Structure formats: C-alpha cells, structure tokens
Amino acid sequence: MSRRRLIGAGLATVATGLLAQDATAPHPAESNLSTSPPPMLLPPPARPSPSASPSAGPAPLSRPVYTLKEFRQFVPGPDFAPNAVALTIDDGPHPAWTPEVLRLLERHQVPATFCLIGNQVLGHEAVARSVVEAGHQVANHTWSHPAQLATMPPEQVRQELDRAQEKIHETTGQTPTIFRAPGGACSPAVFAEAARAGMTPVNWDRDPRDWTRPGTSAITERLLGARAGDILLCHDGGGDRSQTLAALRTVIPALQSRGLRFVVLR
Known part of the structure; x- marks a missing residue:
C-alpha cells in the first residue's frame, strides 16, 4: 500500500480548542467516442452521479x-487476504475527534x-475532505442518523440516503458504495433504496459499543478479540470519543x- 499523505497543519488548527462534544445525539458513471469521421471533440466525462440508476x-x-x-x-473483486480485517468508523466527521483518529x-499506516452522517459533513467540509485526502474510504450513514430508519416509509428512507450521498459526493468527490444504517437496523425499504443508489449495506461483527463509553479497557478488550475476516465498528462522532481513541492506540x-x-471495503 502506498503511503498516505499526512494531514496538514491547518486541520490540526481546526481541531484545536474545539469541544469534544458535538451537537448530535449520542450514537445517534461517459459518452462513447464516435469512430466516424470527422473526429469530434467530446466534453470531459462527467463526475459520477451520487445516485446510481436502478440497473x-x-x-x-x-x-x-x-x-x-x-x-x-x-461485491465482485479479488479475495481479501486471509489475514484481513476492516475498521469502520461511524458518526463523523467530527472537528476534534476525526483529526485525532486520522x-x-x-x-500505523x-x-x-x-461512515459519514450528511448533516455532520455540513459545516465540517474540510474535515470530511481530509478523510479522503488521507486515502480512506467514505460510506453513507444517512443524512440525520434516524434511529427509526427501518420503520420509515420508502420516500423518507430515499431522502435520508440521497441527501447524504449528494453532500458527501459534493464535498469529497467520492461517491459512497457502502451504506451503514444507524444502529445497523434495516428493512426491505432500506435494502431497496441502498441498492437503487448503488450501495451495499454493511454492518459489523465486532462491536465494542464504544458509543456507550464503557471505559477504555472494555473497548480495548472487545476489539482485541478480533479475528481475520472481521468488520470492526468504532466511532469518531456522536460525543466524547476519548475512550475510543485511547483504545485504538493499543x-x-x-x-x-x-x-x-487492515483493509477497506472495496
């Protein structure tokens, strides 16, 4: 893996002096070139649309x-290495904790x-961009992190996904292909809307419940139980994430x- 760029000093300045708490509730495709003469100059390919067509x-x-x-x-692709694990980080971007995690x-390379929340990207665009600039993957974690997403009607589910997708794409230039539902709760409407938008719903199998702030030692112990093939869950938003950061250091x-x-979900 090529070495990622270090986060600039400007980002550290953004984080300095900010409160560790945020305002959210805890846990809360190109034209084909014609071969017929005369040759034509085509405009540059459009950036991928935030919402994929159903097909x-x-x-x-x-x-x-x-x-x-x-x-x-x-998701088609080469097999993951037999010793691979994936670290997923939810509920950001946060102006103080996300830079620390980055x-x-x-x-450690x-x-x-x-997994970004749309209304958290709003106002923290520089932080969201820094995630992609550092070489990481971004996923769609809805617009407002509604705990009741699985019980919402399809049109509201679509709004939550599309609004976040558009904001993340507009801000970072990256269109998420991974969707993470708040609390991991899904429904037929959630699955259908995620597929329509070209996203795969991904949960986890290693959850330290760090959002509850059970203590650094508890988070550390649960994460150290990870085995090859696991998807790990942690948080950089939704409240004070000092325990999560301390645990990840170990x-x-x-x-x-x-x-x-460690791998990303591609």
Whole structure:
C-alpha cells in the first residue's frame, strides 16, 4: 500500500480548542467516442452521479453484510487476504475527534472506512475532505442518523440516503458504495433504496459499543478479540470519543503484531 499523505497543519488548527462534544445525539458513471469521421471533440466525462440508476446498482439484499467473506460474496473483486480485517468508523466527521483518529491511522499506516452522517459533513467540509485526502474510504450513514430508519416509509428512507450521498459526493468527490444504517437496523425499504443508489449495506461483527463509553479497557478488550475476516465498528462522532481513541492506540498495533492486515471495503 502506498503511503498516505499526512494531514496538514491547518486541520490540526481546526481541531484545536474545539469541544469534544458535538451537537448530535449520542450514537445517534461517459459518452462513447464516435469512430466516424470527422473526429469530434467530446466534453470531459462527467463526475459520477451520487445516485446510481436502478440497473447500475446491486440487487437488493435481504440482510446486511457482516463479514469480509460475506462482502466479497455480494461485491465482485479479488479475495481479501486471509489475514484481513476492516475498521469502520461511524458518526463523523467530527472537528476534534476525526483529526485525532486520522493521525493515529497515519502513524500505523492503517486504512479505514469512515461512515459519514450528511448533516455532520455540513459545516465540517474540510474535515470530511481530509478523510479522503488521507486515502480512506467514505460510506453513507444517512443524512440525520434516524434511529427509526427501518420503520420509515420508502420516500423518507430515499431522502435520508440521497441527501447524504449528494453532500458527501459534493464535498469529497467520492461517491459512497457502502451504506451503514444507524444502529445497523434495516428493512426491505432500506435494502431497496441502498441498492437503487448503488450501495451495499454493511454492518459489523465486532462491536465494542464504544458509543456507550464503557471505559477504555472494555473497548480495548472487545476489539482485541478480533479475528481475520472481521468488520470492526468504532466511532469518531456522536460525543466524547476519548475512550475510543485511547483504545485504538493499543488495539491497532496489537492486531498488527498478530499479523492482521487492515483493509477497506472495496
């Protein structure tokens, strides 16, 4: 893996002095060139649309993906390394905690998937861009993190997904192909709308429940139980994430020392 760029000093300045709490509730495709003479100059290809057409997206699933093995069953691509694990980080971007997490990941050369909330990208655009600039993947975590997403009517589900997709794409230039439902709760409407937008719903199989702030040692112990093929869940938003950060300082090098390799969901 090529070394990612370090986060600029300007980002650190953004984080300095900001409160560790945020305002959210805790946990809350190109024209074909004609070969007929005379040759024509075509405009540059358009940037990918935030919302894929129904034919372009994956078929709706009936359950979320929980492991790397399951992910590859639904998303074509080379097999993940047998020692691979994926770190997913939810509820950001946060102006103080996301830069801290990015610095830690850079130190250990770890890629991660950041599941962004649309209304958290709003106002924190520089932080969201820094995630992509550092080489990480971004995913769609809805616009407003509604805990009741699984019970919402399809039109409201579509609005939550599309509004976040548009904001993330507009801000970072990256169109998410991964969707993470708040709390992991899905429904037929959620699966259908995610597929329409070209996204695969991904949950996790290693949850330290760090959003509850159970203590650094509890988060550390739960994450150290990770095995090859696991998808790990952590948070950089939704409140004070000092315990999560402290735990990751121990967990990341410990898992690497066991021969585990961090990957993103592609």
